[in-house]
Amino acid sequence: MSTPMNIEQARFNMIEQQIRPWEVLDAGVLQLLAVVKREDFCPAAMRALAFVDMEIPLQADTEAAVRLGQVMLAPKVEARILQALAVQKTDRVLEIGTGSGYMAALLAHRGQHVTTVEIDAGLATQARHNLQRAGVHNVEVLQADGAKPLAANALFDVIVLSGAVAEVPAALLAHLQPGGRLAAIVGQEPVMRATFVTRSSDAGFHTEQPWDTVAPKLLGFAEPSRFSF
Numbered sequence: 001m002s003t004p005m006n007i008e009q010a011r012f013n014m015i016e017q018q019i020r021p022w023e024v025l026d027a028g029v030l031q032l033l034a035v036v037k038r039e040d041f042c043p044a045a046m047r048a049l050a051f052v053d054m055e056i057p058l059q060a061d062t063e064a065a066v067r068l069g070q071v072m073l074a075p076k077v078e079a080r081i082l083q084a085l086a087v088q089k090t091d092r093v094l095e096i097g098t099g100s101g102y103m104a105a106l107l108a109h110r111g112q113h114v115t116t117v118e119i120d121a122g123l124a125t126q127a128r129h130n131l132q133r134a135g136v137h138n139v140e141v142l143q144a145d146g147a148k149p150l151a152a153n154a155l156f157d158v159i160v161l162s163g164a165v166a167e168v169p170a171a172l173l174a175h176l177q178p179g180g181r182l183a184a185i186v187g188q189e190p191v192m193r194a195t196f197v198t199r200s201s202d203a204g205f206h207t208e209q210p211w212d213t214v215a216p217k218l219l220g221f222a223e224p225s226r227f228s229f
Contacts, residue, residue, distance in 0.1 A: 007039060014038075014051035014075055022076040026083045032109055033079060041102035041130050042072065051075065055216065058100055058123060069163045069216040070123060072100055077194075077213050081183050084196055084210070085158050087111045094154075094175065096146035097162035097218050101127030105136045111158065114139045117146040119219050147220030150175055161185070163218035164192055173197060173205060185215045 015033055024030065039050035046056050056072040057065035065071060072078075082103075087093065087110035095104050098118035104127065108114045116139060118124040124143035131139050146161075147169070155177050161169075161184040168184055176182055176199040186195040186209070193209040200206050 010051040011038070014053075018053045018074075018076045019079045022080055024076065024079045024083050028110075029079055029083045032082075032106060033075070036102070036105050036109065037134065038072075038075065038102060040134060041100040041105070043100075058126075066216050068120075069097065069218050070099065070120060071163075071216055072102055073162060073215055077185075077215065078103055078106065080211070081160065081194065082106055082110070084194070085160070085181050085183055087158055091157035092155075093158040093160065094150075094156040094172075095160045095162055096172075098127045098141055099123060099162060101130040101134075101136075101139070101141070103160065103162050104139045104141070105131060105134055107158070107160065108136050108139045112138065115142065115156075116140070117142045117144050119143075119145050145220050146218065147222075156180060159183070161218060164215040165218055165221045166224045167222075168195060168197055168207075169221060173199065178202065185213060189214055 015030055039047050042050045042056055043058060049056055053074055055074055058070045059065035087107060091111040093107045093111045093114040095114060095116040098104055098116040104114050104116040121143050124141050128141045154175055156175055157177050157180045159172055159182040164185040168186060178199050180199045182197040184195050185192050187193055192214045194211050194213055196208050198206045
């Protein structure tokens with residue numbers, strides 16, 4: 001990946017060999033993946049792995065990064081989530097787990113505005129730098145615990161959890177506009193499912209779990225009880 005030609009070939013191969021075969025066929029999503037430079041959101045030491053079918057640790061201590069959920073998700077997972085959410089130009093988006101800022105950049109190209117929350121101060125600073133360098137200006141990066149309550153009047157058309165949780169956080173569903181969509185990876189290893197919840201009415205929610213995947217856990221979200229009574 002030492003030359004621009006090699007990088008573009010690697011990007012092309014990622015799209016054609018990893019993402020298309022994973023049923024990501026939305027032309028707008030595929031075009032976006034060709035335009036937003038994934039390698040610019042990778043740590044310098046990991047740039048050579050930018051287009052590999054794997055999660056990329058965002059800290060030098062790679063084991064700790066995975067344990068703390070500080071990774072870029074595999075490209076095909078990010079792409080398929082983006083396709084399923086069908087983000088519109090008028091959508092206001094909330095992301096929990098900014099990481100490097102790459103998913104926020106993808107969401108920002110499709111939506112009106114993205115608020116993204118990152119618990120780690122160093123990652124939040126790096127994400128702001130990455131987004132600014134990429135010319136993405138409709139993203140606000142907040143350094144905060146995404147598991148903590150949001151402002152009561154905060155409503156979003158799309159909510160994305162960029163990591164796994166044991167169950168869909170009920171508190172976040174309250175921040176979906178009617179017609180809004182939430183995406184999360186839900187479960188316990190080795191069984192996790194991509195989960196999409198649509199707010200069909202004030203009190204109604206429709207949930208689909210169309211495919212399996214695994215991802216590191218997001219920090220701060222409750223684990224389910226191991227006991228039943």
